[in-house]
Amino acid sequence: MLDRLRHWRERRFAARHPLPEDAWREARYRVPLLAALDEEEALRLGHRAWRFLHAKRISLHPTLAETTPFDLPARLALAGQACLLTLGWSHDEHLEAFGNVHEVLILPDAFQRRVEEMDEFGVMHEYDDERAGETSCQGPVVVAFPDLMESGDFSGFNVLIHEFAHKLDLGNSLDVNGFPPLPGDIDPREWHRVFTAVWGDLQGHLERSTPTPIDDYAATHPGECFAVCCEAFFTAPDLLHDVYPALFALLGRYFRQQTLARLPPSGDDARPEHH
Incomplete structure (x- = not known):
């Protein structure tokens, strides 16, 4: 009964609020990650992103709101990158996974947080950590505007995917630990074994003072490794x-x-034809 009611609500929403196809086309044009999707994936993601914008709050810091246009294609591009993580999941799985997402807050620049960490010898260290984004169990997804603008391509960096991966991780705990809720076809022991091997390899590179194969921020915490x-x-x-x-x-x-x-061919930004 609940499933039928939920599906009826979704159909009613689609009828009353049809996807703005021109804005979604423009969003894809701006973001290579979205442009690289095939047409079936792109259409499904477009509807999901459009629904996301109606269900979640997108807030700009007052200073940023006064100086920076953030039009509908930009908002769809943001929502599309967030919903890209759950594109392969059913609609109900997507809703459940992002049930802890209520707001995306965009700040004018990177921000600092005072961090306290205890080392292996029991000594507490305090330092100021500059961040491109952050989130918490039920808190907003906070991202810095410059880093948001640098996200969306195939460079290996994406602040939205990183922070929304934390939201997935927080689906079964109050803090990130690299162990999100898993589907029935993935054994938690396999997850632990594979990620432990990656974690160990990253730590080995740091101990040898050799470059890590991926961003060395992954070696700072299991939750950051997952993200x-x-x-x-x-x-x-x-x-x-x-x-x-x-x-x-x-x-x-x-x-x-x-x-x-x-992945687009080398030198191709995977943008669709723009009209």
Whole structure:
């Protein structure tokens, strides 16, 4: 009964609020990650992103709101990148996964947080950490506007995917730990084994003072490891596939997406024809 009611509500929403196709086309034109989708995926994501904009609050810092236009295509581009994570999941799974998302807050610039951490010897260290984004269990997804503008391509960086990966991670706990709710076809022991191997490899690179295969921020915390690997899965799938093939395959099963197939040819920004 509840499923029928939910589906009826979704059909009614679609009838009353049809997807603005021109704005969605423009959003895809601006964002290579969205432009790389095939037409079926793009249409499904467009409807999901449009619904996301009606269900969640997108807020600009007052200073930013006064100086920076943030039109409907920009908002759809933001929502599209967030919903890209759950594109392979059913509508109900998507709603459940982002049930802890209520607001996306965009700040004019990177921001600082005072951090306290205890080292392996029990000594507490305090420092100011500059951040491009942050979130919490039921708190807003906070992102810095410059980093938002740098997101959306195949460079390996995407602040939205990173922070929304944290929201997935927070689906079963009050803090990020790299262990989100898993579908029935993924054994938690396999998840732990694969991510532990990646974590160990990253720590080994740091101990040897050699460059890490992916962003070394992944080596700071298991929750950050998950978020950085999600960034790479969507925005640098060839890199992740080459350096951590078992993890790439596991994330492919988790997200139910084949991101490597979306990677544009070298030198191609994967933008669709623009009219």
